[in-house]
């Protein structure tokens with residue numbers, strides 16, 4: 001299988017890459033970061049491409065992929081932030097700021113859309129099925145929002161869901177071989193969730209390896225009927 005993993009420094013992305021390599025996949029990994037991949041147990045490693053996620057940088061990565069004539073079975077977009085040194089998720093309206101909203105919206109919603117845009121010329125001529133997955137989150141569900149708070153993160157994942165659904169409808173008009181998945185991994189032990197883990201019982205805090213395994217199963221069993229689905233790690237539908 002040929003896989004493109006975007007946002008490859010993410011703990012979940014790393015687990016996806018390692019499991020892919022173990023099963024003999026060819027993997028192209030894209031990240032802001034320089035590769036610090038050690039050789040896996042199989043002695044293989046992904047082709048690592050650096051990208052700063054500007055439109056020109058995303059286009060440049062896609063040109064390299066086009067030249068390599070790769071044809072992907074899986075594209076997985078892992079980018080997402082919840083907190084940074086300069087901000088934490090907002091508990092109340094008084095904490096809302098435009099710079100926080102701008103940053104989170106750009107990384108969590110707009111960067112994934114730019115990838116789906118730049119990859120369209122490559123993927124619409126795919127001769128085999130491809131699943132495009134964006135890592136979403138249940139807190140992006142409007143129907144499921146009963147607790148409030150986390151304005152920027154919630155809104156960015158709701159926007160991600162709408163942008164991916166709209167792109168999936170457009171792709172579907174050109175090819176039925178590309179399907180979209182919005183995936184809620186559950187609370188996973190990564191730097192993103194670290195500050196918010198204290199009230200999570202150990203059995204509800206997943207390892208990245210468990211989540212990667214669940215995702216890969218769900219991708220391989222994904223129905224070809226719907227152009228897009230919003231599913232959790234159990235393969236159950238999440239309310240939009």
Ligand SMILES: NC(=O)c1ccc[n+]([C@@H]2O[C@H](COP(=O)([O-])OP(=O)(O)OC[C@H]3O[C@@H](n4cnc5c(N)ncnc54)[C@H](OP(=O)(O)O)[C@@H]3O)[C@@H](O)[C@H]2O)c1
Pocket residue numbers: 006007008009010011012013030031032033053078079080081107111135136137138184185186187188189190191192193
């Ligand atoms: N952990 C959880 O409990 C949980 C729950 C629900 C949903 N998710 C979602 O799962 C995905 C993966 O998260 P994770 O838990 O593995 O987190 P993580 O290890 O903190 O990974 C952070 C991700 O965000 C990207 N990123 C960080 N700063 C960025 C920037 N300035 N511009 C563009 N990209 C940037 C990184 O890409 P680079 O490789 O380019 O640095 C990396 O892909 C996210 O979309 C997150 O929202 C996680």
